[in-house]
Amino acid sequence: xxxxxxxxxxxxxxxxMRLVADLIRGKQVEQALGILQFNKKHPTxxxxxxxxxxxxxxxxxxAGSRPEDSNLYVKTIMVDQGVTIKRYTNAPQGRMYRLRKRxxxxxxxxxxxxxxxxxxxK
Numbered sequence: 001x002x003x004x005x006x007x008x009x010x011x012x013x014x015x016x017m018r019l020v021a022d023l024i025r026g027k028q029v030e031q032a033l034g035i036l037q038f039n040k041k042h043p044t045x046x047x048x049x050x051x052x053x054x055x056x057x058x059x060x061x062x063a064g065s066r067p068e069d070s071n072l073y074v075k076t077i078m079v080d081q082g083v084t085i086k087r088y089t090n091a092p093q094g095r096m097y098r099l100r101k102r103x104x105x106x107x108x109x110x111x112x113x114x115x116x117x118x119x120x121x122k
Contacts, residue, residue, distance in 0.1 A: 002075060003058035003112040007050045009082050013102040017043045018079045019108070027073045029055060029110060047106065054110045070112040080105045083086075
């Protein structure tokens with residue numbers, strides 16, 4: 001059974017967040033948390049919190065199951081563009097330059113893979 005967690009209006013550009021999201025797509029949950037913990041990029045902190053939230057949502061849906069026993073992995077992760085706030089800054093000769101403060105929306109879906117039992121062939 002899958003569980004979903006969403007992060008809305010995160011003040012990071014979509015491109016920077018997608019670079020980190022591509023690292024954990026399809027990975028086991030423990031491996032994805034390790035990748036996020038030791039990566040130096042800025043978006044890893046909100047993404048790791050979001051992944052932990054998705055794991056907790058999965059635990060609530062599957063009461064009595066543990067993520068370690070159920071082979072939990074990141075099924076899908078989507079990063080979409082959010083609202084762009086437009087601001088202005090000073091420029092030479094009395095002009096203005098436009099600043100675009102971008103944001104994004106992130107959706108993580110975690111799911112458990114069926115555990116494969118190998119039968120002995122005789």
